[in-house]
Amino acid sequence: MAEKLKNTKLKKNIFALIILLGVCFLVFKLLPDFFSIGAYSPIEPIAIHSNGKGFTGSEACAECHLDIYNTHIETAHFKSSAKANLKTVKGSFKDHENIFNLNDSIGFKMEVRNDVLYQDAFLKSNNAHISSSRFDIVIGSGTKGQSYLKWQDSSLYQLQVTYFTPSNSWVNSPGYPSDQVATDRPIFGRCLECHMTYAKSTERFYKRNSYEKSQMVYGIDCERCHGPSNDHVNFHRKNPLDTVAMHVVKHGDLTRQQNLDACALCHSGVRARRSKSPFSFIAGDSLNQFSTPDYTEKDLKNLDVHGNQYGLLSASKCFKKSDVLNCTTCHNPHENQRDDHIAFNKKCQSCHDSGIGSHRICSATEESKxxxxxxxxxxxxxxxxxKGMKIETSQGTLKAVEVRTHLIGIYVDSLSQ
Ligand code: HEC
Ligand code: HEC
Ligand code: HEC
Ligand code: HEC
Ligand code: HEC
Ligand code: HEC
Ligand code: HEC
Structure with a gap:
């Protein structure tokens, strides 16, 4: 009897123990998940690259890289494309300032109707309306000027009237006729590739000018230079103690040529024979596998200063005689440094003032300096x-835009400037 009682008691204890262990197991297994629900939820991508990786947009980067985010949104890169509105369009919609005279008989009027911006063509003789186009997308930060695009269903076209900053006025888009209202020009992938973070064609090889509106990432944002980073964001939000960057392009690990290529993608002119579609290049890739320069070694010194900083720099002695000089030797890619000549001069001096080895000191006269x-x-x-970027400020008058040459050298005229 006593034996049997002892047995049932033991069985009950074991049973209780098993239940207890079971409960403990469940608590340990489920509790962390339960508590982390509030702390971590993945951020959904805003667009998906053709390589399958997601874009997140720079607002999500601010959570952990606030300083870089704050200076980056002031750069020409970030502002290089945007949805059109009164804040992003630099030209004026005010009475009298909103008129562009194409020629003696045709004018354009920029107008806001129900919060939508339009450029309307009209006959000057009787104010008769000719056509209307919406401003949907802005291309250009407005440092030198801006062009505008409109959607027609899923297709993109460039509008005839452009804004030119040096004259603070509306002008005819470069290459458009000035004797008639032109048919709007289709916008192909190459144009967007240099001015946006991502645009997805409705077709596999970007053959036409049609895009998926929900897959446009405006501005030259962080992920244009660091690759689509949705995995990076979600990894580090989930693992806040991890300090080694994951799933993102690290420029420090790239070779000099890879780093140059990451900028040359858009700063080495219109390159030729592309074998791959626009936006397929990601920083870290080798640019020559995607396109080839449309110039040879011989042409380097005659390249146009607009859009080919890479070609010109690579013809300079500073570049040829140094193993390290690249774009970020002088440029901080996260800051607006326009006109900060003191900062740039310090970069020159960091090599030249030493006079060490081949770093020679300026030999101009003290007085001229x-x-x-x-x-x-x-x-x-x-x-x-x-040579290439010319704007028609008034009918028949072409004005060339001034750009700083990257052919660093000795200019005979410089002493008289
Ligand atoms: C939840 C935090 C978090 C978010 C959000 C985040 N990062 Fe990071 N990131 C990190 C950490 C941690 C590192 C590693 C430490 C460091 O270099 O600051 C890092 C490093 C980097 C690096 C440097 C890599 C290297 O070593 O050169 C780049 C580039 C970067 N992040 C880009 C981005 C971009 C772009 C975004 C937004 C799309 C972003 N990060 C959003 C946490 C984050
Ligand atoms: C996706 C194409 C693209 C890439 C990649 C790119 N740039 Fe640019 N960059 C542009 C465009 C377009 C502009 C003109 C922006 C504007 O004013 O609208 C520009 C402007 C600039 C300017 C002038 C800024 C100013 O204040 O006016 C500098 C300097 C510059 N880029 C340097 C770089 C460097 C350095 C890199 C590489 C780390 C780089 N860019 C990568 C397209 C690109
Ligand atoms: C025009 C290209 C470009 C853009 C746009 C850009 N970066 Fe960078 N980033 C670079 C390059 C190049 C480096 C390496 C800098 C160097 O070598 O001095 C770098 C370095 C970094 C680093 C590591 C070193 C550091 O300075 O802390 C972080 C983090 C980073 N970027 C985050 C961002 C974030 C976040 C954004 C957007 C808010 C962004 N980047 C936008 C090109 C870019
Ligand atoms: C190969 C790259 C590339 C292509 C393609 C390209 N651009 Fe640009 N664009 C640039 C660069 C780089 C700059 C600024 C730096 C310079 O002047 O060298 C610029 C400047 C501009 C500016 C003046 C921006 C400002 O704020 O001063 C406008 C407007 C512009 N481009 C419009 C266009 C349009 C519209 C297209 C397509 C039809 C186009 N670009 C095609 C690289 C490109
Ligand atoms: C990374 C170091 C480095 C930086 C930064 C640098 N240079 Fe140089 N530079 C050199 C070297 C090396 C030479 C070649 C000297 C020689 O001929 O032996 C050179 C040559 C020159 C020459 C002579 C060119 C010729 O054709 O004879 C001038 C002028 C010059 N640099 C001006 C500048 C200016 C201006 C800046 C800043 C905008 C600058 N450098 C930035 C390294 C540099
Ligand atoms: C030796 C220093 C140095 C190097 C290296 C350098 N730049 Fe520059 N860059 C400058 C200076 C100085 C300016 C003029 C800035 C200003 O006036 O605001 C400039 C201006 C620019 C501009 C604006 C041009 C304009 O007039 O609108 C672009 C775009 C640019 N750089 C791109 C690049 C690219 C891409 C590379 C690498 C291929 C590069 N830079 C390498 C010094 C340098
Ligand atoms: C007033 C115009 C002017 C200014 C400012 C100026 N330079 Fe020069 N620099 C010249 C001229 C002109 C020469 C060629 C002198 C000669 O050959 O007699 C020269 C020559 C040079 C050389 C080549 C030296 C040699 O012996 O071959 C270097 C390097 C150089 N300058 C760098 C710089 C740097 C760095 C700065 C800024 C700290 C600077 N220069 C400021 C006009 C100038």
């Missing part, structure tokens, strides 16, 4: 008129 505040750039990277 003093007269120009010893501004290295003014004499050795002078502003130069572009």
């Amino acid at each position: 003093k007269n120009s505040d010893n501004n290295c750039i003014q004499c050795h990277m002078p502003l130069t008129f572009s």
